[in-house]
Amino acid sequence: MAQPPVILTCGEPSGIGPELAVKAWEALGARLPFVWLGDPAHLPRGSKIREIGHPSEAVSHAGSAMPVLVHEFPKAAIPGEPDLDNARAVVDVIARGVDLVMRGEGSALCTAPINKKVLKDGASFAFPGHTEYLAHLAGGADVVMMLACDELRVVPATIHIALSEVPTAFNAEVLRKAVRITHNGLSRDFGLENPQIAIAGLNPHAGEGGAMGSEEQDWMIREIANLRAEGYAVSGPLPADTMFHKAARAQYDAAICAYHDQALIPIKTLAFDSGVNVTLGLPFVRTSPDHGTAFNIAGTGQASPASLIAALEMADTMGRARR
Known part of the structure; x- marks a missing residue:
């Protein structure tokens, strides 16, 4: 039985999502059929598209035109000028x-970027972002965010909170959840039989024996030993400043970091244009390009499709692993 296509949601129609979808189709074509879900009137003028009635039709048409499942929006999309009247339709497309x-009509979900303020103002969107809304739609799934590229996979155990809040928010329960979901995701979606997971310390030099912070001594060393005793292949706590050079990265399959920038700085340094956002823990595969709506360049043709192409390719690969 043929692999169902990846479903690509349109995201914010006044951002770079629509033009990148067309660029991605031009690069992938029949090699990786995907379905764009949105209003075809929002796509760049002259785009080669084929409106379809069901995702299964995508394989037949992807070689000659981008398959589109129509979801009508109330307003036109002006690049760089989001319309609050379109916000509800953006949310409905995700659902x-x-x-x-x-x-099972799509093998995986790939989501184009949304603008959270536009959704909050225009649709009373009550979620911090895509990840939390997807977890809600999946019945309250326990999830973590992973950023991935060919050279590195990172999971920030805490995400969009102030740095001053991290020492309280990052605790044994949060670390244990991140390890469990990351281990299961790497096994199920990436085909790794015994994934190796490195854990960064919270403090400089991983606390240096308590001289630069006590969290490693107070609970991290003990919790990592407990996880190892349960069969997880974990190492740490490791100094974050020595975890991400080439030789160090060869020792693990994913790194769990204590906070946002500790994880995202290394991966954006390695793959600023091609990193992929993956949500682990959902009952379906979800990826997204690792960039925003870029209103400042929307409609200019300057935006690179590299991250979206990588996200579609990863979604397809992960979907195959699950099947």
């Missing part, structure tokens, strides 16, 4: 995409 993959 429709989840429904398609949950029913």
Whole structure:
């Protein structure tokens, strides 16, 4: 039985998502069929598209035109000028995409960027972002965010909080959840039989025996030993400043970091244009390009499709692993 196509949601129609979808189709074509879910009127003028009635039709048409499942929006999309009247439809497209993959009509979900303030102001969107909304749609799934490229996979155990809040928010329960979900995701979606997971310390030099912070001594060393005794292949706590050079990266399959920048600085240094955001812990595969709506360059043709192409390719590969 043929692999169902990846479902690509349109995201914010006044951002770079629509133009990148067309560029991605031009690069991938029939090699990786995907379905774009959105309003075709929002795509760049002259785009080669084929409106379809069901995702299964994508394989037949992807070689000659980008397959589109139509989801009508109330307003036109002006690049760089989001319209609050379109916000509800953006949210509805995400829910429709989840429904398609949950029913097995898509192999994976790839989401184009949204603008959270636009959704909050225009649709009373009550979630911090895509990840939390997808977890809600999946029935309250326990999830973590992973950023991935060919050279590195990182999981920030805490995400969008002030640095001053991290020492309290990052605790044994949070670390244990991150290790469990990361281990299961690497096994199920990346085909790794015994994934090796490195854990960064919270403090400089991983606390240096308590001289530069006590969290490593107070609970991290003990919790990592407990995880190792349970069969998880974990190492740490490791000094974050020596974890990400080439030789160090060869020792693990993913790194769990204490906070946002500790994880995202190394991966964005290695793959600023091609990193992929992956949500682990969902009952379906979800990836996203690791960039925002870029209103400042929307419609100019300057935006690179590299991250979206990588996200579609990873979604397809992970979908195959699950099947």
